[in-house]
Amino acid sequence: SQKIEQNSEALNIQEGKTATLTCNYTNYSPAYLQWYRQDPGRGPVFLLLIRENEKEKRKERLKVTFDTTLKQSLFHITASQPADSATYLCALGSSGNTGKLIFGQGTTLQVKP
């Protein structure tokens, strides 16, 4: 069955460092991958999308890579700030415009000042 794995352990880093979160998947060939941020008591908020034919995408301090051979995406936050502390979810989407997404369990990031 389709499986998406994110690091279940919380990631603790110091302010100013780069945070790197991992998303691995099996038994799936996604057309695209999305990353969301979720704060406690709130719904997920869309951050970035990367398509299967793209290697890397950037948006301000965020960078996403997508390796369809390794079946892995890496999500980087450079110059991290305490305000970046949240849970980050990766989600895989199939081809077509139905838009159905399958989510990973999320990784909690804690940035310490």
Added chain:
Amino acid sequence: EAGVAQSPRYKIIEKRQSVAFWCNPISGHATLYWYQQILGQGPKLLIQFQNNGVVDDSQLPKDRFSAERLKGVDSTLKIQPAKLEDSAVYLCASSLGSTIFSYGYTFGSGTRLTVV
């Protein structure tokens, strides 16, 4: 623009009771999703609507869960009867199909259901 509205924000019920959740998506968004998020897990799709038609309800426990989107706008998700394992946050999301590659889903804040 207004976001995705959900109500209520919190609900506590006893097992075997029924409960209903309401969602009003962003105006013009044809696609509406209901997700269930159990504590410590990622959201799991329950049902997807395109306008007022069901696109995917393969993971909806149809013996107890039902959902409708009668006029292709707002939607209601019902659980009857509730079980303890239904305790979760129920998230509604919407998307405009052509913009999903730029803007993804827009989620509401969810309804936190506790079944005791």
